[in-house]
Amino acid sequence: IGLLSICFFFLLVAYLLLFKASLLSLRELNLFFLLHRVVTGHREPIPDDSKDNITIFTRILDRLLDGYDNRLRPGLGESVTEVRTNIYVTSFGPVSDTDMEYTIDVFFRQSWRDERLKFDGPMQVLPLNNLLASKIWTPDTFFHNGKKSVAHNMTTPNKLLRLVDNGTLLYTMRYDLVVSMMALMHVEINQYCCADDEKSVSVAPDGSRLNQYDLLGHVIGKETISSSTGEYVVMTTYFHLKRKIGYFVIQTYLPCIMTVILSQVSFWLNRESVPARTVFGVTTVLTMTTLSISARNSLPKVAYATAMDWFMAVCYAFVFSALIEFATVNYFTKRSWAWDGQKEPRRATSTLGGKKTNNTFNIVGTTYSMSVAKDPGLTTVSKSIRLPKMDGEYVPEGGRKSYNRVSKVDKISRIIFPVLFFIFNLAYWATYVNRKPTINRSSPQK
Structure with a gap:
């Protein structure tokens, strides 16, 4: 009995050791399976709902574009196509005074309704790729006083197209515009209709790039231009600038x-x-x-x-x-004198005096010599009379004109x-x- 008890005890220990080893092996297998899924990039299978949505919208787009003619505007011959516009100015400036032009960076948005693109689906708004814009009708909008426009294409063309289930489209593009400064800054919309909205043009708070001007604000209006080809509706935007002095x-x-x-x-x-x-x-x-x-x-x-x-x-x-x-x-x-209307009193004075010289007469600076015949019986007398020289120039009566x-x-x-x-x-x-x-x-x- 004692021997049987010892054998039973060893069998129980061996069984427990084998059971623990099997648990460790299962854990290692599970860990290896998880690592294998991570390394090999294994993904969970797409739910059936997502597969259904992709398939549904693919069929919807194929059906909408089947027989769609992008050369014809919506409602041709029946109604006017209303195109709403919105401009968001991200950067304004610089302004060139000499060339009479300025540069702006804008997001130009257009919205219109196309009855041919109505659809029924699980989503109301359908984001589309920019390549689809070439397959549908888009407004022929242009900037009336634009000199040059550059579309942003990094990293892909900066275009956004959204389709609503009722056929409304939102088309957004980003441009760098070089615009001439005119009395009226026109942004031509299209030849059909333009909605006038006070918030259709907005400027970013930190969008000013002006060194010599302050952007005070802008005013939006709408005008109609008549030409030989018809009438065109023009949305006008007036940017008011104040020069920094x-x-x-x-x-x-x-x-x-x-x-x-x-x-x-x-x-x-x-x-x-x-x-x-x-x-x-x-x-x-x-x-x-x-x-x-x-x-x-x-x-x-x-x-x-x-x-x-x-x-x-x-x-x-x-x-x-x-x-x-x-x-x-x-x-x-x-050069010698200048008259200022004032007279100077006479300063010339005359003094008489005598000075004896030998047989000479000095009269006003001129010397005259006089020879007297000598008589032995007569005493020789020699006299000299000198008239003093007057200081300064001769001054006439009435004074003289002052100088300097x-x-x-x-x-x-x-x-x-x-x-x-x-x-x-x-x-x-x-x-x-x-x-x-x-x-x-x-x-x-x-």
């Missing part, structure tokens, strides 16, 4: 002001200093001419005068007037020119800087 103050206004002040320094120079005053006058006139030319090269060539043109014209007038003032003063200035006096014209110019220039600047900056810009809404034309 800081750049022009540094580059144009301050140099002009300093040039005018420099031209007025000549009023304080001696009027006989012809070379110095000539240099001041000619140099300031040439400087103003150079500033005017450089300023006009950075601005568009327009037929009207701008605020900067008026400022530079007045500064040029001040500089040129300073040169004319010097010419006037110099005309009345003589300050001209009355210079005295008046020293006050009048700075005062007038200060008044002009005060009126100019009060008028153009403090004027608040207004955004006028244009009424749609029909």
Whole structure:
């Protein structure tokens, strides 16, 4: 009995060890199977519902495009096709003043309804590939004042097409547009109809790329243009810009002001200093001419005068007037004397005195010698009378004209020119800087 008990115990231990080994083998097999599924990229089978949706929409698209003619617009001969547009400006600028153009980056959206594309399916909105856009009718929209447009094609053409079950399509494209600045910025929609919506154009809050302007806002309108081929509806967008004056103050206004002040320094120079005053006058006139030319090269060539043109014209007038003032003063200035309307009292005095010399007479600087015959019986007498020489020039009665006096014209110019220039600047900056810009809404034309 004892031997049987020992054998039974060993059999039980062996059984337990074998059972544990079998459990470990099963776990290793399960782990190996999972790793094999991960490495080989095994995927779960697609549910039957998804397979059914793909199959259903494939059949729907095949049925919709079967017999579809993309050369004909929806509702041809029956009703007008209404195309709604929306523009989202992601980037505005830069603006070229000389070329009269600006650049914008936009998402251009169009929406219309095509009864031929109605469908019934498990989804109301069906996202489509951009290749399908070439198989359906799309509006022939173009930008009326666009010079150049570039469509984004990275990494694929940036086009979005969505189809709603009632036949409404949403077609979105991304463009870089170079647009000319006109009195009316037109965006031509199509030859049928355009919906006017206040929110049809929006600008991103951080979309401004303008260095010399501030984008104040935009106004949307609608117009109708008649031509020989028919009437066209045009959606207009007015972008209102305000010029930043800081750049022009540094580059144009301050140099002009300093040039005018420099031209007025000549009023304080001696009027006989012809070379110095000539240099001041000619140099300031040439400087103003150079500033005017450089300023006009950075601005568009327009037929009207701008605020900067008026400022530079007045500064040029001040500089040129300073040169004319010097010419006037110099005309009345003589090299030996100059008359300023005042007389100087006589300063010449005459004194008489005698000085004895040997047989000579000095009269007003001229010496006359006199020889007297000697008589032994007579005593020789030698006398000399000298009339003193008068100091200075001969001065006629009534006084003489003074020399090197300050001209009355210079005295008046020293006050009048700075005062007038200060008044002009005060009126100019009060008028153009403090004027608040207004955004006028244009009424749609029909």
